Amino acid sequence: MKDSLLEKEKVFTAPAPEKILNFGPIRLVPGQKGGRYPYCHSLVLEGEETWVVDPASDKGFLSRLARTPGVDRVFISHFHEDHQKYNYLFPNAWFYAPAPEAAAFTSMDAIFDLMGLEDPRYLKYWGETLVKEFRFQPLKNLILYEPGQQFQNRDIILEIIAAPGHTPGHSFFNFPRQELIFLADVDLSPFGPWYGDTASDLDAFEATLDRLRQMEARTYLTAHEQGVFTPKEFHAGLAQFRQVIRDREERLLEMLRTPHTLPQLVERRLIYGKVKEPPFVYDHIEAQMVGKHLERLLRRGLVAPTPEGYVAG
Ligand SMILES: [Zn+2]
Numbered sequence: 001m002k003d004s005l006l007e008k009e010k011v012f013t014a015p016a017p018e019k020i021l022n023f024g025p026i027r028l029v030p031g032q033k034g035g036r037y038p039y040c041h042s043l044v045l046e047g048e049e050t051w052v053v054d055p056a057s058d059k060g061f062l063s064r065l066a067r068t069p070g071v072d073r074v075f076i077s078h079f080h081e082d083h084q085k086y087n088y089l090f091p092n093a094w095f096y097a098p099a100p101e102a103a104a105f106t107s108m109d110a111i112f113d114l115m116g117l118e119d120p121r122y123l124k125y126w127g128e129t130l131v132k133e134f135r136f137q138p139l140k141n142l143i144l145y146e147p148g149q150q151f152q153n154r155d156i157i158l159e160i161i162a163a164p165g166h167t168p169g170h171s172f173f174n175f176p177r178q179e180l181i182f183l184a185d186v187d188l189s190p191f192g193p194w195y196g197d198t199a200s201d202l203d204a205f206e207a208t209l210d211r212l213r214q215m216e217a218r219t220y221l222t223a224h225e226q227g228v229f230t231p232k233e234f235h236a237g238l239a240q241f242r243q244v245i246r247d248r249e250e251r252l253l254e255m256l257r258t259p260h261t262l263p264q265l266v267e268r269r270l271i272y273g274k275v276k277e278p279p280f281v282y283d284h285i286e287a288q289m290v291g292k293h294l295e296r297l298l299r300r301g302l303v304a305p306t307p308e309g310y311v312a313g
Pocket residue numbers: 078080166185
């Protein structure tokens with residue numbers, strides 16, 4: 001028992017890679033800050049052409065790659081800004097993005113819609129942040145991909161796997177020849193699954209995690225933090241990651257032994273556990289994530305609305 005607890009801790013304390021890792025023709029480029037927001041780990045796929053996945057890791061490395069040998073195609077797992085921070089380094093590349101969230105690659109309003117932003121302060125702040133920090137510009141050379149599609153670059157076959165929940169178009173990239181799969185923001189981090197946009201879907205996220213359990217590979221890569229998992233680490237990490245959703249729901253039910261309105265629940269910071277800045281951003285995310293739990297607890301009859309707020313039982 002003690003051993004298995006230690007094992008679990010080990011899974012979650014492994015640091016992000018510090019150096020580039022090679023898996024045959026596939027390289028993982030560690031994101032700055034341990035692959036934490038606003039960065040993520042990128043992949044470089046070397047074949048007849050040079051392809052990049054989620055270019056938000058390391059500006060110096062990606063700039064050099066853009067010069068020599070040059071980058072032909074860029075694959076993006078989903079519309080979040082921390083996966084596209086350095087798109088602008090590749091003005092001549094073709095960009096491949098998931099069809100279900102197509103509009104978010106050419107329009108800032110579409111991003112706001114998917115996120116569910118209504119607060120004018122947040123809209124102003126986010127519009128400025130996307131332009132200043134992420135150099136948002138509508139993607140030209142945009143090609144939309146669909147689940148099941150395969151793209152070949154000499155020894156590499158990149159296969160699109162739908163993995164909705166985090167966002168509607170969130171996708172895994174499977175590389176059957178290297179027995180490797182890139183899980184993007186199913187990052188197996190201790191924080192757990194993130195479903196803080198209006199367009200995020202909690203049930204779809206859980207279904208994605210359940211399907212993922214059956215996906216066999218030799219190496220599992222994620223976009224943030226630890227980034228590289230053996231099959232054993234992956235299975236332990238996935239079980240814990242999945243468990244975070246259940247723990248959140250249990251904490252919520254516990255809180256709802258006394259009536260709470262959604263704004264009161266938001267103040268309790270059930271998801272983040274502490275106050276983070278700016279508050280209106282985290283108010284929004286907490287309301288989205290707690291709201292999705294509430295919605296399904298209401299649907300299942302485990303929570304009821306009362307004049308004083310929601311109550312369990
Ligand atoms: Zn994301």
